[in-house]
Amino acid sequence: MVSVLRTLEQHADEVSGCAFSASLLATCSGDKTLRVYSAEDFSECPFSPLSGHGYGVHCCCFTSCGSYLLSCSTDGAVAVWSAHTGELLSTLEHPSRSPLRVCAVALDSTLVLGGACDGSVALWDFSSKTLRRCLAVSEASVMACCFSPCSQMFVTGSTHGDLRLWGVDGSALCVQKDAHDLGVTCCSFAPQFKVDGCCVEFRLASCGQDNQLKIWIVSQREGTVYSMKLLHVLSSQTAPVLSCAFSSDGALVVSGSVDKTVAIYDANLGTLLHSLKQHDRYVTAVAMSPTKPEDGDDTTVYGKIEPGGGGRRVRQEGPSDSSLTLLSDWSEEDVQKWLCDEGLEELVEIFKTNNIDGPELNRLNKETALEMGIESVGLRGRLLRKLESLKAAQSGSEAPDEFLCPITRELMRDPVIAADGYSYERESIESWIRGKAKSSPMTNLPLQTHCSPPTGRSRWP
CATH class of the missing domain: 2.130.10.10 (YVTN repeat-like/Quinoprotein amine dehydrogenase)
Structure with a gap:
């Protein structure tokens, strides 16, 4: 039992x-x-x-x-x-x-x-x-x-x-x-x-x-x-x-x-x-x-013992158990199956008529949803919330290791390059330097307290 x-x-x-x-x-x-x-x-x-x-x-x-x-x-x-x-x-x-x-x-x-x-x-x-x-x-x-x-x-x-x-x-x-x-x-x-x-x-x-x-x-x-x-x-x-x-x-x-x-x-x-x-x-x-x-x-x-919301998925969950493909690779059939899985079956015909595949779904927003004929505010809101959840799940899915902050192991949103040559999430490396000795999280060698964006346009701080 x-x-x-x-x-x-x-x-x-x-x-x-x-x-x-x-x-x-x-x-x-x-x-x-x-x-x-x-x-x-x-x-x-x-x-x-x-x-x-x-x-x-x-x-x-x-x-x-x-x-x-x-x-x-x-x-x-x-x-x-x-x-x-x-x-x-x-x-x-x-x-x-x-x-x-x-x-x-x-x-x-x-x-x-x-x-x-x-x-x-x-x-x-x-x-x-x-x-x-x-x-x-x-x-x-x-x-x-x-x-x-x-x-x-x-x-x-x-x-x-x-x-x-x-x-x-x-x-x-x-x-x-x-x-x-x-x-x-x-x-x-x-x-x-x-x-x-x-x-x-x-x-x-x-x-x-x-x-x-x-x-x-x-x-x-x-x-x-x-x-x-x-x-x-x-x-x-x-x-x-x-x-x-x-x-x-x-x-x-x-x-x-x-x-x-x-x-x-x-x-x-x-x-x-x-x-x-x-x-x-x-x-x-x-x-x-x-x-x-x-x-x-x-x-x-x-x-996950449910915390009542929040929490980043560590890998994406695709439209089927055997398909863990990125949203940009989804076919029209994948999108329609995702709608059914998320309880949005009533939208399948609209999406089929408009030939919405993964790339199109990825670009979908409130305006385009309205243009497609999804007039119900509640239904449109549910669709966009489900889509945002899906994008958040995939954003940290199979990113290459160099896209992950070495401190948090999360996908970097605002990456900067520290003096040790490694890239970090800005907030994480700032907190690291404020709270610990001035040493590199990767090498443990002395770390000069400045960082630059990957483009090299400016220095921090």
């Missing part, structure tokens, strides 16, 4: 991460806050929301004992909070202050990982809050990382699509190149592992921009040789898969996708058990409760 227990709408921006402890649920958001709820009745804790990050929060996780909550942000820091009081206990800063996209804590709570946009991971000692090492693990942004259940290894995944296995001493143990075409978005180890003589086997789930969830067998043989073997390719979802998680017993694996669905699979057989379709936006995060309610079913939480 699968049913919706609660819908949580307190965040003011898209929910980017969620995590369970035995008694609590935490969510984090682009609105720079974390919110903490009781896992029993999903009432918000008195000390919630938690504010302390200067930019959007991308990931959160609990220590295994449930006493601490960790979060990471574009501000380049991992924050450590008391899960009982919401007090900010300490801040772990990435040595280059590069934006952190993901964080993880070892099962034995000895180590903390932070994956950064500059292709590095920082490894901290949790008890002393000191940096152990910072490893350059990729030439691309690190979007995924997780510890093995033995706490002696960790995996990283990047926008280049590789999965890499590392020892906590910084040694490179194994690499799976091109694990996911177009990039890895998340990875998660199953809590259990198997020992058979001199061989130890782990299960690892990973997902990516290739619309696939994959389950791997990670093996250590004779104490030194590591390998990663593909066990299952799960492809029930029709758009990029953004998040994945195992159940507490390792029997289930769950994933959330840009196609707005949550898929629940039998992790051993690789079969689809449920496809949850309650969301009307892309699903950015999933988590599974470590405890079981009285009926014996695991509780799954998934986001």
Whole structure:
């Protein structure tokens, strides 16, 4: 039996991460806050929301004992909070202050990982809050990382699509190149592992921009040789898969996708058990409760946990599940299907008569809609609002990396070139310079406080 227990709408921006402890649920958001709820009745804790990050929060996780909550942000820091009081206990800063996209804590709570946009991971000692090492693990942004259940290894995944296995001493143990075409978005180890003589086997789930969830067998043989073997390719979802998680017993694996669905699979057989379709936006995060309610079913939480509006889509959703094409590439048939999908069926004949394709739809405004014969003010308003929503969704969809601000990883609207030679969103680099030491977000070298537009017409400030 699968049913919706609660819908949580307190965040003011898209929910980017969620995590369970035995008694609590935490969510984090682009609105720079974390919110903490009781896992029993999903009432918000008195000390919630938690504010302390200067930019959007991308990931959160609990220590295994449930006493601490960790979060990471574009501000380049991992924050450590008391899960009982919401007090900010300490801040772990990435040595280059590069934006952190993901964080993880070892099962034995000895180590903390932070994956950064500059292709590095920082490894901290949790008890002393000191940096152990910072490893350059990729030439691309690190979007995924997780510890093995033995706490002696960790995996990283990047926008280049590789999965890499590392020892906590910084040694490179194994690499799976091109694990996911177009990039890895998340990875998660199953809590259990198997020992058979001199061989130890782990299960690892990973997902990516290739619309696939994959389950791997990670093996250590004779104490030194590591390998990663593909066990299952799960492809029930029709758009990029953004998040994945195992159940507490390792029997289930769950994933959330840009196609707005949550898929629940039998992790051993690789079969689809449920496809949850309650969301009307892309699903950015999933988590599974470590405890079981009285009926014996695991509780799954998934986001975007609707914040009541707002939130930028990370990839465009085209007119059909299999077509993620840009609006400018849509045919007349694509436009007509989009109208039907958005509940505007009464406009199909008008659009068909006027031969409106994607480029024409892209140029549509109030005046042209009136010229086409859409005289109802309400209908015309609904059409234009839907169109604006579609354009906003596509504006940040598959933009080349150089179009994204290195600080926020958002599409730049007012780009400027800083003295380090990198382009940034004006507001973001101004805030960075005001709030931090005068160092480059990309190189950590001293940064002269001036920027220029890409055209080079003027200097800032």
